[in-house]
Amino acid sequence: MSDKALEDEVRAALATVQLPGGAPLAGYAGMSDIIITKGAIAFAITIAPGLEASFAPVRDQAQAAVSKIAGERKVMISITSDRQQAQKATAAPRQPGPPPKEPVKGIKSIIAIASGKGGVGKSTTAVNFALALQAKGQKVGILDADIYGPSMPKLLGLEGKPAMRDDGIFTPHEAYGLKVMSIGSMLEGDQAVVWRGPMATSALRQLLRETDWGDIDTLVVDLPPGTGDVHISLVQSVPLTGAIIVSTPQDLALIDAKKAIDMFARTKVTILGIVENMSYFLCPSCGTRSDIFGSGGAQETAKKLGVPFLGAIPLHMDIRERSDAGTPIVATAPDSAEAKAFMDIAEVVG
Numbered sequence: 316m317s318d319k320a321l322e323d324e325v326r327a328a329l330a331t332v333q334l335p336g337g338a339p340l341a342g343y344a345g346m347s348d349i350i351i352t353k354g355a356i357a358f359a360i361t362i363a364p365g366l367e368a369s370f371a372p373v374r375d376q377a378q379a380a381v382s383k384i385a386g387e388r389k390v391m392i393s394i395t396s397d398r399q400q401a402q403k404a405t406a407a408p409r410q411p412g413p414p415p416k417e418p419v420k421g422i423k424s425i426i427a428i429a430s431g432k433g434g435v436g437k438s439t440t441a442v443n444f445a446l447a448l449q450a451k452g453q454k455v456g457i458l459d460a461d462i463y464g465p466s467m468p469k470l471l472g473l474e475g476k477p478a479m480r481d482d483g484i485f486t487p488h489e490a491y492g493l494k495v496m497s498i499g500s501m502l503e504g505d506q507a508v509v510w511r512g513p514m515a516t517s518a519l520r521q522l523l524r525e526t527d528w529g530d531i532d533t534l535v536v537d538l539p540p541g542t543g544d545v546h547i548s549l550v551q552s553v554p555l556t557g558a559i560i561v562s563t564p565q566d567l568a569l570i571d572a573k574k575a576i577d578m579f580a581r582t583k584v585t586i587l588g589i590v591e592n593m594s595y596f597l598c599p600s601c602g603t604r605s606d607i608f609g610s611g612g613a614q615e616t617a618k619k620l621g622v623p624f625l626g627a628i629p630l631h632m633d634i635r636e637r638s639d640a641g642t643p644i645v646a647t648a649p650d651s652a653e654a655k656a657f658m659d660i661a662e663v664v665g
């Protein structure tokens with residue numbers, strides 16, 4: 316069946332689902348586009364803030380109706396509340412107050428890895444920090460929340476899609492003892508570009524909540540760069556232990572790091588501290604240290620902003636090569652000085 320024909324069937328199925336006021340979901344103005352990929356049928360339903368509870372049965376009915384025609388595809392439907400979008404949608408009476416943050420079953424602590432700027436080493440830090448926590452005896456998971464540019468399949472050498480149980484719940488990938496979920500495992504080629512706005516937050520919600528994480532001490536969340544909708548959705552929907560901000564030592568990266576810190580502070584998320592990545596260069600042949608970017612900037616920024624400084628990671632070819640090969644340094648060269656730098660951070664935070 317073509318994607319278009321399947322989309323028509325999905326709409327027909329949604330015509331059988333009733334909104335709280337009795338109208339069919341199919342014509343509801345708060346419906347996002349219906350995204351159909353090889354592995355999934357996904358859409359979001361935008362509602363007025365505060366109406367989450369009354370829309371929960373709508374989501375369940377829609378899930379059941381679409382699942383009947385979805386075949387092998389995973390059905391991913393989420394409810395998102397967005398003031399502006401919701402005002403355009405049919406108005407149901409509004410109830411005050413934001414929805415409560417819901418913990419994720421089995422997960423004791425969630426730590427987000429963030430940065431203002433792209434390419435500073437968040438994903439590298441997320442993986443190696445997670446492995447370092449594990450080396451200290453914790454049970455650890457990683458959620459790759461970088462919906463737009465997922466890295467975990469490459470960094471951890473994940474292959475294929477995660478398994479799905481009969482009830483539609485994912486069983487996470489396992490790599491080096493870590494439980495891992497990444498949107499990158501669900502997509503083929505360049506499909507990642509379709510996950511925007513409510514779709515991105517919808518995908519994140521499902522990866523987080525419709526996965527059997529088992530019992531986990533810490534879930535490390537690798538965020539996209541900046542302070543966009545994925546960040547806001549995460550901080551609003553789930554209680555976080557805190558955020559670790561990764562920055563390189565240059566001024567420009569630090570300005571962006573301050574923006575990220577500000578965003579978390581405004582949303583009342585604890586800043587666990589700043590990591591300075593690519594802090595100094597350790598010559599692979601002679602071991603000499605050179606501060607090529609003028610190391611120490613992040614430490615000064617941390618001091619000025621009154622947040623902890625967690626440590627410095629050297630710029631080292633081995634870190635990049637092992638990341639690219641899907642063999643992260645803390646797992647494959649645990650005794651190296653570079654791996655120790657990540658272990659030191661886990662000592663402070665874990």
Ligand SMILES: Nc1ncnc2c1ncn2[C@@H]1O[C@H](COP(=O)(O)OP(=O)(O)OP(=O)(O)O)[C@@H](O)[C@H]1O
Nearest residue numbers: 433434435436437438439540629630631634635638
């Ligand atoms: N300390 C380091 N030494 C050498 N190379 C590094 C180091 N940290 C990261 N890299 C390399 O820099 C590149 C960017 O790192 P990474 O993907 O972790 O950054 P990111 O902040 O997650 O990027 P994005 O914003 O695109 O998600 C990768 O090729 C990675 O291997």
Ligand SMILES: [Mg+2]
Nearest residue numbers: 437438461466
């Ligand atoms: Mg990344």
